[in-house]
Structure formats: C-alpha cells, structure tokens
Amino acid sequence: MMDQSIKFDLDLIKRYDKSGPRYTSYPTxxxxxxxxxxxxxxxxxxxxxxxxxxxxxxxxxxxxxxxxxxxxxxxxxxxxxxxxxxxxxxxxxxxxxxxxxxxxxxxxxxxxxxxxxxxxxxxxxxxxxxxxxxxxxxxxxxxxxxxxxxxxxxxxxxxxxxxxxxxxxxxxxxxxxxxxxxxxxxxxxxxxxxxxxxxxxxxxxxxxxxxxxxxxxxxxxxxxxxxxxxxxxxxxxxxxxxxxxxxxxxxxxxxxxxxxxxxxxxxxxxxxxxxxxxxxxxxxxxxxxxxxxxxxxxxxxxxxxxxxxxxxxxxxxxxxxxxxxxxGLGVTAIGRVGDAYVQNFKELDQYDAAISQGRLPVFRGVELDADDKLRRGVITQLICHFDLSFHKIEREFNIVFADYFATEMENLHIMQDDGLLSLTANGIKVKPAGRLLIRNICMVFDKYLAQQQQQFSKVI
Structure with missing residues (x-):
C-alpha cells in the first residue's frame, strides 16, 4: 500500500511559503x-x-x-x-x-x-x-x-x-x-x-x-x-x-x-x-x-x-x-489537444464575434517542445504520486536524468537536507513533510518560473 500520510512541519512551511503555480498544466x-x-x-x-x-x-x-x-x-x-x-x-x-x-x-x-x-x-x-x-x-x-x-x-x-x-x-x-x-x-x-x-x-x-x-x-x-x-x-x-x-x-x-x-x-x-x-x-x-x-x-x-x-x-x-x-468549449475555456494547449477568447463579445463569423473562438495557445513534455512528465508524476522513477523518465524521453537536470538536482539535495524528500540513484520520494509543499518541489523543474513568479498565489 502507498503511504498517503502528511506531516505538518511549521518551520518547513514558513521557510518554503512563497508564490508558485498550481500546475494544472505545464507549461502553465x-x-x-x-x-x-x-x-x-x-x-x-x-x-x-x-x-x-x-x-x-x-x-x-x-x-x-x-x-x-x-x-x-x-x-x-x-x-x-x-x-x-x-x-x-x-x-x-x-x-x-x-x-x-x-x-x-x-x-x-x-x-x-x-x-x-x-x-x-x-x-x-x-x-x-x-x-x-x-x-x-x-x-x-x-x-x-x-x-x-x-x-x-x-x-x-x-x-x-x-x-x-x-x-x-x-x-x-x-x-x-x-x-x-x-x-x-x-x-x-x-x-x-x-x-x-x-x-x-x-x-x-x-x-x-x-x-x-x-x-x-x-x-x-x-x-x-x-x-x-x-x-x-x-x-x-x-x-x-x-x-x-x-x-x-x-x-x-x-x-x-x-x-x-x-x-x-x-x-x-x-x-x-x-x-x-x-x-x-x-x-x-x-x-x-x-x-x-x-x-x-x-x-x-x-x-x-x-x-x-x-x-x-x-x-x-x-x-x-x-x-x-x-x-475546451465556451468563453475562456482551455483545452489540451495533442502536444498543445489552446484557450478560447476571454471576453464575451470576442467569443460572440468569432462564432458569428463561423470561426473557432481560439484566442491563444502554446505548442509544447521536447523539453516542455519532459518537464511536464516529471512534474505530473511528482504532483500526482509523490515519487519519481528516474529510469522511467530516462526510458521515455531518452535522457540521462542526472545530467539533464544537473542544476535541479542541486536544489533537490537542499530539499533532501530539509526533510522534504529523499533522493536515491533510482529516483525521488516525497516525504510526508514534503507533501503539503509539493508545489515547491515541482517548481524546481519549471524553467519558466523566474520571470513569472509574481503572477502566482502563495503555495500555502
């Protein structure tokens, strides 16, 4: 059975309480x-x-x-x-x-x-x-x-x-x-x-x-x-x-x-x-x-x-x-089709104008590149299951995890020292104290985060 417990560590939460995405998608x-x-x-x-x-x-x-x-x-x-x-x-x-x-x-x-x-x-x-x-x-x-x-x-x-x-x-x-x-x-x-x-x-x-x-x-x-x-x-x-x-x-x-x-x-x-x-x-x-x-x-x-x-x-x-x-259907709706995210117009008049002209009301979107799909795979696995197999990611994306994510691994070692997770040669396991802070762990792998930090809510 999977351990689904959580541990409330007030000191950790205070130190890691900063703004970050909710990762309903990656890229956001x-x-x-x-x-x-x-x-x-x-x-x-x-x-x-x-x-x-x-x-x-x-x-x-x-x-x-x-x-x-x-x-x-x-x-x-x-x-x-x-x-x-x-x-x-x-x-x-x-x-x-x-x-x-x-x-x-x-x-x-x-x-x-x-x-x-x-x-x-x-x-x-x-x-x-x-x-x-x-x-x-x-x-x-x-x-x-x-x-x-x-x-x-x-x-x-x-x-x-x-x-x-x-x-x-x-x-x-x-x-x-x-x-x-x-x-x-x-x-x-x-x-x-x-x-x-x-x-x-x-x-x-x-x-x-x-x-x-x-x-x-x-x-x-x-x-x-x-x-x-x-x-x-x-x-x-x-x-x-x-x-x-x-x-x-x-x-x-x-x-x-x-x-x-x-x-x-x-x-x-x-x-x-x-x-x-x-x-x-x-x-x-x-x-x-x-x-x-x-x-x-x-x-x-x-x-x-x-x-x-x-x-x-x-x-x-x-x-x-x-x-x-x-x-996604309707004003402002977001979908994910293949390797792309797509969003409809946010304003009702723009949505109405597109439909009236017989056009799909597509406002904007993004096509994921190979790096996006790799990082999405890592973040999704962590945020859903609190663990990550390096071998599985390496096999699926044809990379050497420790080499590709060398910088990220340095930050993960800090989180390991703080008791959020454990790192082995095989992968990452999020500890009960790290589960409430899973957004922080995922943020390590987000290459877009630096320029967007001010757009997100606090993680706690």
Missing part, C-alpha cells in the same frame, strides 16, 4: 500566446485524431446570480436569465464546429460543466446543451463515463438533481466555502446548512457516484475554531471528496476581491493553524491526502487511481483520465 497558462491560433489548433487536432484515444470535454458556463467577493473565476454576474440565451446558442454552434473536427469513433470518457454556475441554465437549456453535445460527440450511454458538474446549492434543489442525473451526470461538486454567518456576510455568499445538505442527500438518492464539497480557508473573519465547526458539520455528512483551497487575495488582478476588507483577513499564522487542523481532522476521519488541497475517501476513484499510479492532473484539477485529450 501564462505561457499561452496569441501567435498560436485556429490554424495551429486544426493541425494538432489532425495529429490527435491520428493518435486516437478517448476525449474529455469541458464546458464553461460563466453566469452567476450573485457575486462572491473571493471569486477569481471568469464569470458574468446577472439576475437576468435571458442573458444565457445568446451564449447558449453560440456554445451549441461551437460544439458543432469542434465536433466535426474530431473522429466520431473517439468516445467521450470524461465531461465536466464548470463556471460560473452551470445550474444558472434552466432544465430545458441544460437538456439542449447535452443533446447538442451528444449529436456532435460520441457520448457514452452506459453511465461508465466520468460526467461531472459544479453546482451552487442556492441554485439547486431535489428536482434539479434528478434532472442532472437524467441528463447523464454521475459526479457532483457542491460549492460551500464556509458556514460561519459572519464569514458568509464578509464574502457575500449566504448559504444555509439546510440548502447544502439537502442537495448532497439528493445527489446520493439519485445515484451520483461521487460527491465533493468545496471549502476555502483564508477568508475574512475565519479562525481555526470557526472553520473547524464548518468542517465538523460537513464531515457529519461524509462527502466522498473535499477540495479545500487556500484563498489567494489578489485584488489587483480580480476586481471583485477589492470588496473584501483586507484587515479582516486571517494572518499567515492563523491560516497555518487552520491548515494544520484541516489535515488532522480529515485524516483522523479516514480521508487520504490526494495532494494540492484535495482529500478523498480511500475507496474513491481518485485515491484508488493514485495508489495504482494512474492519477493525472489537468485544468479541472486531479483526474483519472490521463489518456484523454481535453476539448
């Missing part, structure tokens, strides 16, 4: 550029079809009824549901344009609706979107795929959950963040326990195979005690997974965060107390640390995939489908 999205356009995307789709294999689809639904002050997502805040109509029309047109480019024999093993708030759409609209997708892509009919959706419990009820299950969704993620009423007021997200747990129970009743709860630590007015109460309340309902994110306060980049009173934010010391409490409570409750703020029950697919060495990481986080090319 900051390396995407406008020199990569629709023509290059077409070329990579041709290569992807030649290689074959299943697909993953991501749909971005940007609408929200109210604004949460902490949010860093690309969203459109409106109470007018009519605004979704032209967007949905454009999204269906994009599905048709993208669908014709991909081999119809390629099954869609993974599908995800994110946002925003996907359930901002009516049932009729959601049904139209799924039917259009099924018309142009090869969706599975036997419920064996990983078809997931993010929901806001304030926008969801028993009927909605039954409808989502009918549409083919079998995994669900519920946004919560915190139950404390003062914290909820401070971030403009008022949400009751009754709303939240009614949705969770309805999802179980309808046969959703995995339930996830999203929480955020580091929000204004949070303390270790208040967040512990929220965690205890959620643990009583035992969701299959937890995503517990560190709030990154970057008001210069995200305008909505300017409405947060900075003096109310917990100090770094308090955030560390919360993090330590979270790790202990969840592991004591039987959850395993997947990595990067994620915990899961031992029998959950993520935990099983990690133990089997099959875990992967993409733009939606941890995944069990490393074999899938990812097609």
């Amino acid at each position: 999205a900051l390396e995407l550029h406008e020199g990569f356009g629709e023509l290059q995307y077409h070329q990579h789709i041709v290569k992807s079809n030649a290689a074959g294999g299943p697909l993953s689809l991501y749909f971005h639904i940007p609408f929200c009824d109210t604004v949460c002050f902490y949010c860093a997502c690309n969203k459109i805040v409106t109470k007018n549901r009519v605004h979704a109509v032209p967007y949905l029309e454009n999204l269906c047109k994009e599905i048709a344009m993208q669908g014709v480019l991909f081999d119809k024999h390629r099954t869609v093993n993974q599908l995800h609706w994110g946002g925003g708030t996907p359930t901002f759409l009516s049932y009729e609209q959601m049904k139209q979107l799924m039917e259009t997708t099924r018309q142009h892509f090869n969706l599975l009919d036997d419920d064996s795929g990983e078809y997931s959706i993010e929901v806001d419990p304030r926008e969801t009820n028993d009927l909605t959950i039954a409808q989502l299950r009918e549409l083919g969704f079998n995994r669900i993620s519920l946004g919560l963040q915190d139950f404390d009423p003062e914290v909820q007021k401070a971030v403009n997200r008022l949400q009751s326990q009754e709303q939240t747990f009614a949705v969770l129970e309805a999802a179980r009743k309808e046969g959703f195979r995995s339930t996830n709860i999203d929480l955020i630590y580091g929000l204004p007015l949070q303390t270790e005690q208040t967040f512990a109460r929220t965690l205890d309340e959620v643990l009583a309902y035992a969701p299959d997974r937890f995503s517990i994110f560190n709030y990154a306060h970057m008001p210069s980049r995200f305008k909505t965060q300017r409405q947060i009173n900075e003096v109310d934010l917990p100090t770094p010391a308090v955030k560390l107390e919360i993090l330590q409490m979270v790790g202990k409570k969840l592991t004591d409750a039987g959850y395993v640390f997947i990595g990067m703020d994620h915990f899961a029950k031992p029998d959950d697919e993520l935990a099983v995939a990690q133990r089997q060495g099959k875990l992967y990481r993409n733009f939606q986080g941890y995944s069990t489908h490393s074999d899938c090319d990812l097609v």
Whole structure:
C-alpha cells in the first residue's frame, strides 16, 4: 500500500511559503500566446485524431446570480436569465464546429460543466446543451463515463438533481466555502446548512457516484475554531471528496476581491493553524491526502487511481483520465489537444464575434517542445504520486536524468537536507513533510518560473 500520510512541519512551511503555480498544466497558462491560433489548433487536432484515444470535454458556463467577493473565476454576474440565451446558442454552434473536427469513433470518457454556475441554465437549456453535445460527440450511454458538474446549492434543489442525473451526470461538486454567518456576510455568499445538505442527500438518492464539497480557508473573519465547526458539520455528512483551497487575495488582478476588507483577513499564522487542523481532522476521519488541497475517501476513484499510479492532473484539477485529450468549449475555456494547449477568447463579445463569423473562438495557445513534455512528465508524476522513477523518465524521453537536470538536482539535495524528500540513484520520494509543499518541489523543474513568479498565489 502507498503511504498517503502528511506531516505538518511549521518551520518547513514558513521557510518554503512563497508564490508558485498550481500546475494544472505545464507549461502553465501564462505561457499561452496569441501567435498560436485556429490554424495551429486544426493541425494538432489532425495529429490527435491520428493518435486516437478517448476525449474529455469541458464546458464553461460563466453566469452567476450573485457575486462572491473571493471569486477569481471568469464569470458574468446577472439576475437576468435571458442573458444565457445568446451564449447558449453560440456554445451549441461551437460544439458543432469542434465536433466535426474530431473522429466520431473517439468516445467521450470524461465531461465536466464548470463556471460560473452551470445550474444558472434552466432544465430545458441544460437538456439542449447535452443533446447538442451528444449529436456532435460520441457520448457514452452506459453511465461508465466520468460526467461531472459544479453546482451552487442556492441554485439547486431535489428536482434539479434528478434532472442532472437524467441528463447523464454521475459526479457532483457542491460549492460551500464556509458556514460561519459572519464569514458568509464578509464574502457575500449566504448559504444555509439546510440548502447544502439537502442537495448532497439528493445527489446520493439519485445515484451520483461521487460527491465533493468545496471549502476555502483564508477568508475574512475565519479562525481555526470557526472553520473547524464548518468542517465538523460537513464531515457529519461524509462527502466522498473535499477540495479545500487556500484563498489567494489578489485584488489587483480580480476586481471583485477589492470588496473584501483586507484587515479582516486571517494572518499567515492563523491560516497555518487552520491548515494544520484541516489535515488532522480529515485524516483522523479516514480521508487520504490526494495532494494540492484535495482529500478523498480511500475507496474513491481518485485515491484508488493514485495508489495504482494512474492519477493525472489537468485544468479541472486531479483526474483519472490521463489518456484523454481535453476539448475546451465556451468563453475562456482551455483545452489540451495533442502536444498543445489552446484557450478560447476571454471576453464575451470576442467569443460572440468569432462564432458569428463561423470561426473557432481560439484566442491563444502554446505548442509544447521536447523539453516542455519532459518537464511536464516529471512534474505530473511528482504532483500526482509523490515519487519519481528516474529510469522511467530516462526510458521515455531518452535522457540521462542526472545530467539533464544537473542544476535541479542541486536544489533537490537542499530539499533532501530539509526533510522534504529523499533522493536515491533510482529516483525521488516525497516525504510526508514534503507533501503539503509539493508545489515547491515541482517548481524546481519549471524553467519558466523566474520571470513569472509574481503572477502566482502563495503555495500555502
């Protein structure tokens, strides 16, 4: 059995607490550029079809009824549901344009609706979107795929959950963040326990195979005690997974965060107390640390995939489908097709203009070179499995690891001295004290990091 324990070393965390990427991709999205356009995307789709294999689809639904002050997502805040109509029309047109480019024999093993708030759409609209997708892509009919959706419990009820299950969704993620009423007021997200747990129970009743709860630590007015109460309340309902994110306060980049009173934010010391409490409570409750703020029950697919060495990481986080090319659909959506990442336009008017002209709404992208693919392989293995076989990398990429990464090995020796990892002639094993700092270990292999450091949030 794989050791999935974590060790909270306050001194190490303080010394290594600096800004860095979350590595949902390597290179990160900051390396995407406008020199990569629709023509290059077409070329990579041709290569992807030649290689074959299943697909993953991501749909971005940007609408929200109210604004949460902490949010860093690309969203459109409106109470007018009519605004979704032209967007949905454009999204269906994009599905048709993208669908014709991909081999119809390629099954869609993974599908995800994110946002925003996907359930901002009516049932009729959601049904139209799924039917259009099924018309142009090869969706599975036997419920064996990983078809997931993010929901806001304030926008969801028993009927909605039954409808989502009918549409083919079998995994669900519920946004919560915190139950404390003062914290909820401070971030403009008022949400009751009754709303939240009614949705969770309805999802179980309808046969959703995995339930996830999203929480955020580091929000204004949070303390270790208040967040512990929220965690205890959620643990009583035992969701299959937890995503517990560190709030990154970057008001210069995200305008909505300017409405947060900075003096109310917990100090770094308090955030560390919360993090330590979270790790202990969840592991004591039987959850395993997947990595990067994620915990899961031992029998959950993520935990099983990690133990089997099959875990992967993409733009939606941890995944069990490393074999899938990812097609991003909708405004600002990012995909990974073949050896390229591609992103749609971020602004709604630009997205609309491209679709109206019959063009794919490609805004920017990047083609990975041999070094990128090598470093991606190293980082993915470390961030998903906490160990790395030099021989496996050498065989796959035809290099001598110690020679190619001579400079990086010097930094790894320092981390070994600090107790984050152990180095042998065969590879790297991340120790329990290093697992919370896995981003730091991955950063050693990131050749782009120096010029981009200021763009990222703190690792803890």
